[in-house]
Amino acid sequence: MTSREKSAVPPSGLPASAIPLGSNERFLSMLGKMYVIREFEEAAGQEWHAGNIRGSVHQYVGQEAIAVGVCSNLRSDDYISSNHRGHGHSIAKGADPIGMMKELFGREGGTCGGKGGSMHIADFSIGMLGANGVVADGVTIAVGAGHAIKVLKQDRIAVPFFGDGAVNRGPLMESLNWAKIYDLPVLYVCEHNGYAATTRTSDVTAGEGFIARARSFGIEGEEIDGNDIRAVDEVARHLAQRVRGNGPAYIFARTYRHHPHNLRDSGAYRTQDEIDRWKLKDPIKLATSWLLEAGVARAEINAVEGDAKALIARALTAARSAPWPQLSAALENVQDLGAPL
Numbered sequence: 001m002t003s004r005e006k007s008a009v010p011p012s013g014l015p016a017s018a019i020p021l022g023s024n025e026r027f028l029s030m031l032g033k034m035y036v037i038r039e040f041e042e043a044a045g046q047e048w049h050a051g052n053i054r055g056s057v058h059q060y061v062g063q064e065a066i067a068v069g070v071c072s073n074l075r076s077d078d079y080i081s082s083n084h085r086g087h088g089h090s091i092a093k094g095a096d097p098i099g100m101m102k103e104l105f106g107r108e109g110g111t112c113g114g115k116g117g118s119m120h121i122a123d124f125s126i127g128m129l130g131a132n133g134v135v136a137d138g139v140t141i142a143v144g145a146g147h148a149i150k151v152l153k154q155d156r157i158a159v160p161f162f163g164d165g166a167v168n169r170g171p172l173m174e175s176l177n178w179a180k181i182y183d184l185p186v187l188y189v190c191e192h193n194g195y196a197a198t199t200r201t202s203d204v205t206a207g208e209g210f211i212a213r214a215r216s217f218g219i220e221g222e223e224i225d226g227n228d229i230r231a232v233d234e235v236a237r238h239l240a241q242r243v244r245g246n247g248p249a250y251i252f253a254r255t256y257r258h259h260p261h262n263l264r265d266s267g268a269y270r271t272q273d274e275i276d277r278w279k280l281k282d283p284i285k286l287a288t289s290w291l292l293e294a295g296v297a298r299a300e301i302n303a304v305e306g307d308a309k310a311l312i313a314r315a316l317t318a319a320r321s322a323p324w325p326q327l328s329a330a331l332e333n334v335q336d337l338g339a340p341l
């Protein structure tokens, strides 16, 4: 089966964008997507420790509400770009988790033919322009897409997801200037989880950080609790509408990653108390508790969780049994600059 074959039924039935705004069904659907991301990430961690996945894996656990809340307000032809922590963004935009798991395993049928791995998942068929291992560089790709949208007079938007570690890099600054000067339809999404690898970003950021920097270029936006799917959904809907056909805006979302930076990181620079306090604000737990309060039955919530677990179990089975890529595929989809072999 190829990655293009959408083998996975969305675990919560209809995609969130097809369900009336603000309804319990919409939020239940988003909860289902958050569960798929969480199950994918926990499974990826286990498989990495078991030696079945090579390279780095950066888990998105704890930040799921941002990707899901934003992407639920995008059209399938809108673009996103991502960073090294990109699995959640890809799943939220509609990538097939089975193809993605094959990709992490380096197998044939992976999203990128098994040649990209965790940090290079791209699926142009759903507007996912790529994860990116170079901090801040995914942002410039989305701004380039935004420029193309403007030149081609389309009504799409481009959404770069990036972390607080990108805020001190030059490409982000250049991109803000370019996006504003050309009034490009770009919705910046800064996921402020407080850390860039093992460094607390407040220790290495001069001035007031991303919001002040965006404002200094004349770009306005909103700061939100990135663990509250309702807040992300509301603000993303409003800002995606504003950006479409207009100039840039930003979402600054406060959040936290539950796990260390990647699977090689001991995480020794954070206290257990800090981690525990943020886990009380787990976006899945928060959404579950207010959905129950809103009258959604526990059985419905259990069902979306069960669907997500079943989907990821299928993804693991498929990834384990998929063949390795053919040697002849090594030079397929590689840019040919004309150099002699």
Ligand SMILES: Cc1ncc(C[n+]2csc(CCOP(=O)(O)OP(=O)(O)O)c2C)c(N)n1
Pocket (backbone or CB within 6 Å): 083, 084, 085, 133, 134, 135, 162, 163, 164, 165, 166, 193, 195, 196, 197, 261
């Ligand atoms: C240009 C560049 N510098 C350094 C690194 C090493 N590096 C990889 S991820 C990372 C931290 C990024 O932090 P942030 O952007 O906040 O994302 P988070 O990991 O918190 O999701 C660093 C420094 C890199 N990949 N690229």
Ligand SMILES: [Mg+2]
Pocket (backbone or CB within 6 Å): 163, 164, 165, 191, 192, 193, 194, 195, 196, 197
């Ligand atoms: Mg960070």
